[in-house]
Amino acid sequence: MVKHLSPSDAMFLYGESREQMMHVAGLMPFTPAPGSSPDHLRNLMDELRSNPTVAAPWNFKLRTPDLLWNPLQSWVEEPAVDLEYHVRRSALPSPGDERELGILVSRLHGYRVDLHRPPWEVHLIEGLERGRFAWYAKIHHSLVDGYSAMQAMTNALSSDPDERDWPLFFSIAPRARPARTPPPPTTPPAAGDAEPDPGGSRGIHFPELLGAVREQYGASKAVARALLNLVQASRAGDHELVSPLEAPRCVLNARISRSRRFATQSLAIDRIRAVAKAAGGTLNDVVLALSGGSLRTYLLEQGALPDAPLVAMLPVAIRTKDELGGGNAVGAILATLATDIADPAERLARIVASTARAKQQLQGMSKAAILQYSALLTAPSMLHMIPGVAGHLRPTFNIVISNVPGPDRPLYFRGARLEAWYPMSIPIHGQALNITCTSYAGSVCFGFTGCRDTVPHLQRLAVYCGEALSELEGAVLHG
Amino acid sequence: MVKHLSPSDAMFLYGESREQMMHVAGLMPFTPAPGSSPDHLRNLMDELRSNPTVAAPWNFKLRTPDLLWNPLQSWVEEPAVDLEYHVRRSALPSPGDERELGILVSRLHGYRVDLHRPPWEVHLIEGLERGRFAWYAKIHHSLVDGYSAMQAMTNALSSDPDERDWPLFFSIAPRARPARTPPPPTTPPAAGDAEPDPGGSRGIHFPELLGAVREQYGASKAVARALLNLVQASRAGDHELVSPLEAPRCVLNARISRSRRFATQSLAIDRIRAVAKAAGGTLNDVVLALSGGSLRTYLLEQGALPDAPLVAMLPVAIRTKDELGGGNAVGAILATLATDIADPAERLARIVASTARAKQQLQGMSKAAILQYSALLTAPSMLHMIPGVAGHLRPTFNIVISNVPGPDRPLYFRGARLEAWYPMSIPIHGQALNITCTSYAGSVCFGFTGCRDTVPHLQRLAVYCGEALSELEGAVLHG
Numbered sequence: 001m002v003k004h005l006s007p008s009d010a011m012f013l014y015g016e017s018r019e020q021m022m023h024v025a026g027l028m029p030f031t032p033a034p035g036s037s038p039d040h041l042r043n044l045m046d047e048l049r050s051n052p053t054v055a056a057p058w059n060f061k062l063r064t065p066d067l068l069w070n071p072l073q074s075w076v077e078e079p080a081v082d083l084e085y086h087v088r089r090s091a092l093p094s095p096g097d098e099r100e101l102g103i104l105v106s107r108l109h110g111y112r113v114d115l116h117r118p119p120w121e122v123h124l125i126e127g128l129e130r131g132r133f134a135w136y137a138k139i140h141h142s143l144v145d146g147y148s149a150m151q152a153m154t155n156a157l158s159s160d161p162d163e164r165d166w167p168l169f170f171s172i173a174p175r176a177r178p179a180r181t182p183p184p185p186t187t188p189p190a191a192g193d194a195e196p197d198p199g200g201s202r203g204i205h206f207p208e209l210l211g212a213v214r215e216q217y218g219a220s221k222a223v224a225r226a227l228l229n230l231v232q233a234s235r236a237g238d239h240e241l242v243s244p245l246e247a248p249r250c251v252l253n254a255r256i257s258r259s260r261r262f263a264t265q266s267l268a269i270d271r272i273r274a275v276a277k278a279a280g281g282t283l284n285d286v287v288l289a290l291s292g293g294s295l296r297t298y299l300l301e302q303g304a305l306p307d308a309p310l311v312a313m314l315p316v317a318i319r320t321k322d323e324l325g326g327g328n329a330v331g332a333i334l335a336t337l338a339t340d341i342a343d344p345a346e347r348l349a350r351i352v353a354s355t356a357r358a359k360q361q362l363q364g365m366s367k368a369a370i371l372q373y374s375a376l377l378t379a380p381s382m383l384h385m386i387p388g389v390a391g392h393l394r395p396t397f398n399i400v401i402s403n404v405p406g407p408d409r410p411l412y413f414r415g416a417r418l419e420a421w422y423p424m425s426i427p428i429h430g431q432a433l434n435i436t437c438t439s440y441a442g443s444v445c446f447g448f449t450g451c452r453d454t455v456p457h458l459q460r461l462a463v464y465c466g467e468a469l470s471e472l473e474g475a476v477l478h479g
Numbered sequence: 480m481v482k483h484l485s486p487s488d489a490m491f492l493y494g495e496s497r498e499q500m501m502h503v504a505g506l507m508p509f510t511p512a513p514g515s516s517p518d519h520l521r522n523l524m525d526e527l528r529s530n531p532t533v534a535a536p537w538n539f540k541l542r543t544p545d546l547l548w549n550p551l552q553s554w555v556e557e558p559a560v561d562l563e564y565h566v567r568r569s570a571l572p573s574p575g576d577e578r579e580l581g582i583l584v585s586r587l588h589g590y591r592v593d594l595h596r597p598p599w600e601v602h603l604i605e606g607l608e609r610g611r612f613a614w615y616a617k618i619h620h621s622l623v624d625g626y627s628a629m630q631a632m633t634n635a636l637s638s639d640p641d642e643r644d645w646p647l648f649f650s651i652a653p654r655a656r657p658a659r660t661p662p663p664p665t666t667p668p669a670a671g672d673a674e675p676d677p678g679g680s681r682g683i684h685f686p687e688l689l690g691a692v693r694e695q696y697g698a699s700k701a702v703a704r705a706l707l708n709l710v711q712a713s714r715a716g717d718h719e720l721v722s723p724l725e726a727p728r729c730v731l732n733a734r735i736s737r738s739r740r741f742a743t744q745s746l747a748i749d750r751i752r753a754v755a756k757a758a759g760g761t762l763n764d765v766v767l768a769l770s771g772g773s774l775r776t777y778l779l780e781q782g783a784l785p786d787a788p789l790v791a792m793l794p795v796a797i798r799t800k801d802e803l804g805g806g807n808a809v810g811a812i813l814a815t816l817a818t819d820i821a822d823p824a825e826r827l828a829r830i831v832a833s834t835a836r837a838k839q840q841l842q843g844m845s846k847a848a849i850l851q852y853s854a855l856l857t858a859p860s861m862l863h864m865i866p867g868v869a870g871h872l873r874p875t876f877n878i879v880i881s882n883v884p885g886p887d888r889p890l891y892f893r894g895a896r897l898e899a900w901y902p903m904s905i906p907i908h909g910q911a912l913n914i915t916c917t918s919y920a921g922s923v924c925f926g927f928t929g930c931r932d933t934v935p936h937l938q939r940l941a942v943y944c945g946e947a948l949s950e951l952e953g954a955v956l957h958g
Contacts, residue, residue, distance in 0.1 A: 042573060085738065085931070088586070089579070091570035093605050094521060100568070107567070111590055116736060126572050127606070257595060259564065452564070 003075040012142040013068040019258045023113050024146060025138040025424040026153055027105050032131055033415025041124045054081045055173040057143055058118055065115040078118055092127035102262055105136050109424050110260040113140045157411035164414045222365045223373045241357040242334040248306035253395040255429050256451035263462035264422045265446040267469055272444055278476045281352035284403050289348040291401050291435050292337030293468030294461050310337040313397040331374035333358035334397055345475035399433055406438040422447040482554040491621040492547040498737045502592050504617040504903040505632055506584050511610060512894025520603045533560045534652040536622055537597055544594040557597055571606040581741055584615050588903050589739040592619045636890035643893045701844045702852045720836040721813040727785035732874040734908045735930035742941035743901045744925040746948055751923055757955045760831035763882050768827040770880050770914050771816030772947030773940050789816040792876040810853035812837035813876055824954035878912055885917040901926040
């Protein structure tokens with residue numbers, strides 16, 4: 001078996017360096033099954049050692065790992081996957097609280113995946129407070145896109161709390177769920193005519209966009225019109241429609257080191273929906289408002305808040321009637337975070353207007369046109385992936401904020417309940433902080449992944465994000 | 480402050496790669512002080528966060544870490560050492576036994592030191608069985624030589640079990656012990672006229688040797704005579720005097736991956752001395768015999784024992800009357816491990832004869848001549864550090880075996896007793912296994928550091944090493 005890498009996949013290899021590590025991860029804390037043995041994680045390792053079945057893509061490795069840029073790079077099957085290497089046990093030092101968990105997964109996220117082996121690791125972490133445990137699952141982005149990674153990890157879990165024989169995730173072929181499969185827990189995406197869905201991100205978008213730039217020189221009529229709109233709005237001082245020329249310089253847009261910090265926040269999806277409804281916006285608008293509110297407080301505290309509002313880039317999934325999810329086509333829109341506005345309700349209103357205008361821009365465009373337009377919007381930031389340039393250009397946008405829809409009902413692994421599902425993403429040079437969130441079982445789980453050195457006291461962002469929701473509720477619901 | 484790197488130090492930067500990681504480490508398990516709080520490691524972190532004093536060399540970082548080969552490379556002071564980065568807490572998963580400890584430190588040893596920061600890390604590991612804990616202290620070899628590293632870590636400990644105020648190691652300037660200093664626990668090296676001391680290794684020898692080759696072309700009379708002896712012995716079939724031409728090809732002399740395994744064995748020094756005395760050899764001869772016995776069993780089991788005996792390279796410290804330890808001058812001798820001989824007593828006798836002849840070769844040579852001779856003996860193996868060549872040449876020797884003398888009395892950190900002191904060293908391409916041992920408080924502590932992929936089931940070497948001592952006792956003392 002030889003599977004060539006798509007240009008999208010290969011892009012994540014080109015970008016890989018000691019500071020820019022192109023792996024994504026999920027932090028998944030569990031409440032153990034009632035009455036489960038304290039040895040259940042040890043027993044899992046014994047089972048793993050005796051279980052030789054490793055399904056694709058968990059057995060794929062690069063053909064020429066010492067020559068990542070090889071244009072003929074491909075995935076080949078590793079006949080003898082060293083599962084004890086890929087599945088590891090860890091434990092938290094006392095007291096096993098959220099802080100210690102954050103320190104451990106930050107450290108794990110700061111180590112590179114070994115590209116000489118199938119590029120994934122799963123860490124079984126014990127010693128969380130109240131006998132709990134967690135998985136930290138790390139996958140190089142060249143192996144799977146974010147959507148497929150989410151699918152694969154969802155397949156590793158059951159929606160039945162009494163199911164005690166669920167196979168280990170690496171034995172499950174993707175999309176081929178085991179025989180006793182309950183209905184898939186993810187909401188199937190609604191079909192529409194190339195409808196952009198800012199709540200339907202498929203993760204980092206650069207490779208697809210670069211592909212679009214490569215494949216299609218010259219702008220279509222629709223793209224030209226959209227770009228003209230941008231220029232006119234910019235000239236007219238219309239800040240609702242955000243152009244790539246407007247992002248201010250910000251401390252977040254610096255070079256990064258190889259160390260990471262990670263912070264989490266979990267908020268009830270009903271609270272977010274209520275605010276969205278009252279403000280006439282979407283759930284995703286409120287996610288942006290929470291991110292913007294948190295960033296405003298954080299940057300103010302450091303005396304580093306730019307006068308002009310921060311600009312966020314939002315990956316958007318592009319779906320046509322023929323495609324029901326699973327696709328790879330990801331576009332981008334730019335939206336303001338309105339960080340220059342102190343009033344929370346006013347800030348949210350500005351964001352709602354901004355995303356509405358950005359989505360209007362895409363109306364009526366074909367999928368190809370959306371990709372092309374997105375590429376032109378964000379192309380300058382790709383230069384940051386090039387050594388030497390990285391971190392020295394004015395930013396096109398200040399931060400990537402993704403919202404990946406996840407399963408909406410509780411999931412279990414052999415009776416242990418998944419409590420939350422925090423996505424960990426990829427800071428790059430010029431983008432030292434990433435905010436990605438996932439919806440899961442009634443919550444929106446925020447993951448703040450940042451460079452340890454460029455984004456100090458990163459955990460405060462998570463705290464301020466929670467406070468931002470209370471503020472918004474006060475202003476919009478009870479104001 | 481700018482401190483230029485010596486050619487020796489710089490060599491460890493040139494060799495650094497994703498597989499060849501030029502850091503050494505010590506694994507130091509402790510028995511907690513009687514009645515110590517279960518929170519004592521947490522409290523240590525609190526103390527560390529409040530303690531800004533970082534003494535040299537713990538605050539040295541490279542001036543141009545992105546250009547390791549810079550001929551003007553130097554150490555500069557880091558004004559704000561991020562101690563929370565360098566000192567870390569970890570915990571073992573259950574049951575916290577030797578196996579889990581081995582897995583964790585193997586993993587830690589397989590991660591590169593960040594050369595953008597002061598290149599050291601100390602991990603405080605809790606969750607060992609019976610409430611014990613351990614330090615894993617890792618230092619890049621470009622920052623300190625093995626001897627200085629040992630000194631620094633010895634300084635971090637007290638010989639007084641009741642001393643509860645010992646400062647944290649990074650606040651102690653090297654060789655400047657704190658005021659209430661008891662006599663240094665290390666035995667000062669005996670003075671002699673350039674007396675080679677195979678028990679007095681200062682760690683890896685390559686850089687010093689390469690320097691000697693560079694600085695002195697053309698052999699002195701003494702060196703020429705010694706080389707002639709080698710050639711004549713080789714021609715005459717005299718296998719006591721081992722020449723670089725005799726090392727067989729062996730599975731240990733292959734390329735390495737970036738993953739590590741580590742195994743330990745602790746043996747009573749009195750048992751080893753008794754065998755040495757009965758056999759008319761040195762403690763170091765018995766260390767070689769134990770290593771040889773262990774390797775013979777291990778390779779036989781794999782069907783990979785070469786017909787010709789394995790050849791070990793032994794770093795030897797070279798001391799003159801003027802130098803009382805701390806020096807950097809390290810020579811090398813080659814000795815047989817007699818792995819072709821089944822009988823343990825006969826194997827030891829062969830080793831005793833081999834090291835005696837090797838040391839004879841150095842008699843009467845000046846320090847410079849010893850360095851030069853050592854360089855000529857081992858130079859071919861340095862080629863293995865060059866990418867492309869590495870692992871493809873016939874080995875000059877099969878394994879480096881070092882014996883670093885350590886403190887002979889028990890040491891304590893604020894009442895916690897250091898149980899053992901296991902050195903972790905550097906596998907390189909062509910040398911997939913390293914055996915280093917340290918004497919400490921009545922024991923000889925062996926550390927087997929190997930490439931996970933090239934040296935499978937490495938922990939068996941530790942088991943066989945213990946069995947080899949019982950066999951030798953049976954053969955030499957009671958035989």
